[in-house]
Every structure is written in C-alpha cells, then in structure tokens.
Amino acid sequence: MYTDKVMDHFSNPRNVGVLEDANAVGQVGNLKCGDIMKMYLKIEDGIIADVRFQTFGCGAAVATSSMATELIKGKSIEDALKLTNSAVVEALEGLPPQKIHCSVLAEEAVKSAIADYYRRQGIDPTPIVGCTGDCDACHAHNHEEE
Amino acid sequence: MNKYVYADNAATTRLAPEALEAMLPFLGEQYGNPSSVYSFADGPRRAMAAARETVASVIGAKPDEVVFTSGGTEADNHALAGAVRFGSKKHVITSAIEHHAVLHTLKKLKKEGVEVTVVGVNSDGIVDPAEIAAAIRPDTAIISVMAANNEVGSIQPIAEIGAIAREKGVLFHTDAVQAAGHIPLDVERMNIDLLSLSAHKFNGPRGVGALYIRRGSRVSTLIEGGGQEKNRRSGTENVAGIVGLAKALELSAADMESEGARLSTLRDRMIDEILKIPDSHLTGPKENRLPGLASFTFGGIEGESLVLRLDLAGIAASSGSACSTASLDPSHVLLALGLTHEVAHGSLRLSLGRYSTDADVDHILGTLPSTVKLLRAMSPVWTE
C-alpha cells in the first residue's frame, strides 16, 4: 500500500529519538486522533544544526516525520518554514489519500518547534510562523460521514 | 528471511489442498450448467446436491434449507433485507459489535424506514440476552447477533438468544462467518432461523458462502433472475466454489474438537506470553473465545505501525487502529467494549488457523516483545 520510499523511511527512520540539547521542541497531533509528532531542533546562527523526532502513529506518520527531518536538516529557519506537506509527500513519492493528513502533521511539527524557538526568546512566533497546528489540533481529521 | 508466518486467519485462510483437489474438476472438464437437463450437467448437479447435504449436516439443517451465496456479506444482506422487506414489521435488533456486512446493511435499510435497536456489549465483548429480550417490540422483524466476533473472538450466547427469539416468535439470524467450522453450531438446538457462513474463513475458497434459511421463514429474495437455488438466489451457480466450501467445511467439522483444542493451547500460550509485555492488555474474554484468535492492545504505540513492523519481521497480523481502517476512527468493536480511542489505536489481532504451527507461535513470541519495545522507543507518549 505504501511506496518503497515510505517503507524505507518507516523501516529505517532517519533522525529518530530525543535531542538532549535541543533549543526548540514542538509537538502536534493528539492521542485521540491516533498520531502525535514531536520535533526537537538545535538551532545555531539561524541554521537547523541538528534535528530528532519521535512519532506515535501509522507507517505514514513515521515516514513523513523522518522525511521532514531530512528536508530541514542544515537549512535556515526561513527555508525550514517554507517546507510544505506536499513537498514531504513528493519526496516520499506519494502517499495514499487517507494518509495525506500525516504529511500535514509533519509540516506542522516543524513549524511548532520553530515557534517554540521564538517563544523561548520572548518573540511572538505567530506573525513569523503562522498557525502551527496546535491552534486547531485534529483539524486534519475531518471525519467523513455519508 | 525465514518462512512467513501467517497469523491473520480471521481475515482469510489458505485453501485446503483437499478442497482445491475437489474443486478442480469443476473448473475443468465438468463445466455443465447445473440447471441444464442433459446428462452432461449431471456431474455438477450431483456435486452441488452433495455439497448442500454436507453443509446441512454440519449445522443440523435440512439440505433444502441451504442457499449458496457469493459469501458472508451477501448472506448477511439477504437475511436482513429479506426479513424486513417480506412483511410489515420494520424493527431490527442487533449488537454493536457486528461486522459491517450487518451494520452497513442496516444503515442502508434505515433509509427504507427500518428502525434499528443496537444492543451494547460488556467489556469482554459479549451481548446480554436479557437486553435483547427487553428490546423486542410487536413490530420486531428480526434479531441479528453474530455467533463469534471477528476482532476480539468473543463467542456470543446465541442459544439463549435463539430461545428468546423463538418464544417471542421473532426471526433470529446469526452471522456465523467466524464461527462456522471452528465451534459447534446447531440450528435446531440453538433455535436459529437464518445463519450466514463463508467458505474462506474455514480454508475454503474466497467468494462463496451460504445462508441457511429455516423452512417456512418469511424472507424475501435479495437477487432476482433465473430462479436458481429454488428461486431464493438467482445466478448460475459457482459449482467449483460450492464444492470447495463443502469439502473445507467437512474437513473442519471432522476434526473440530482436536483442532479447537490444539489452537486453544497455542492461543493461550500467546496470550500468557504476550501479556508479560508491560502495558499490554487482552481484548475480549479469556474464556468463550474463538480457538485461534488472540487480540490485544499495547500502550504507547499505534497498531498500523506494529502491523507493518511485524510484516518486515515476516509475520502477517492485523489491527483495528484508526490508521488501519478505511475511516479515521478506530474499530467500532473496540469502542463498543468501552476502550477509548487512545487505547484502541494500539490494537493487534493475531489469528491462527489449520496450518499454524508451534514454530509459528515461537516466531511471533520471539518477535513481538522487541517490536513493541522498538516502537515505544520512538514514541513521544511512552515512558518506561
């Protein structure tokens, strides 16, 4: 059901774990919806010097988190903020339609961590980062009823 | 990779070689249409009659009460739609843990004005017959309660429910798709009027099943056409499938007791060992469960990830987590047992069958604890 790329990132996730000296941490999703992503960043001179993630969720949730960390590692904050969910999907060579929300969560996890970075410095992140997903958690889970 | 361990027999099973053997002539030279009068169709005609007798004898029915269908789903649709469309009674009683073949059929029938009472289950996934009795109304057309559940393996008190239905003069249907060939069923002793079964759950072929319809039951047909199956189910018969169904059911019935005992031992070994994993829980009852089915939840991890990891380790299993269902909700069965969404996301079902071995269970038990551990290590919601 998943592409080889998704299965590669699922079975061999990149940058998984906790980053002890992170200076930016964001968590999005919730347990009720079935997926939570936690993103740890170490930002030095405006550059994402290191990154780790932890994910509770399905195969796509793990793979999108893993891919998102790869796409932002070594990038500037500005570039990391430009990461879109469709870029993650594209890098994974596609996701099943019902799993697209996982890629949205991955984008939001990055933004949420960067928002935390600004908050720690007393800067209001909202004008820079925008909505980080935690403003309306679970919104990607609009339940479809016939 | 070592041999692949198939532990998803509740989803479907491997065709028994004996059933395949029995089917082959009817996929080959014996292609006559059983409805034709010439002698060339005698072989298929006789084979169908023999199959019907076999199925009838296994469930305690008469041969002419057995109608072959395209599977369990069709049999369930036929029983429910047939019962409410026949007369003026438009109320149905069912349970919260039925398969979608029942629940989605009822959802559709509601649009035709059918009213449905859904009775809940206890935390073991078992229906209380008293609740069924209390829900009966003068306009109740049919009670439909499954014989055994496909996700948590709970065996339902269908003999008690059958007795209640009989006493009140209400039709009683049981979806015995998971039960047939695995636990004893007797339509007389259990007062069952309609019973669905499906070949591929007992090592028969996929795409063929049967509906038992008690003589005199007031049930409309579902599929109209050439009048096959004594006008109860039209369409040229799937002779090979029907022969395979009967052969597989005959095999299952012949060693039901010994296979049941063997599988229950393997199942209980899995349950005992797996419950040693921290924050692991059995779903469904300890007793009164299908011989081959063990189901669990694990805190801090998500079921689809677990299933994918097990697949990488050479094990086929399944989960009722939201991510593994087509919708974004976890299984309605797990929720009906009172599990929260949070807990239900971490569900796993391991279902053994005729070809499962001790070595298969060894492999599962050797793999699962480390797999759970690995996923927990990367989970933001798990703390040792």
Ligand SMILES: Cc1ncc(COP(=O)(O)O)c(C=O)c1O
């Ligand atoms: C309890 C139950 N009812 C009905 C069905 C549907 O049967 P089939 O796949 O033969 O249509 C299944 C299996 O998928 C089942 O487990």
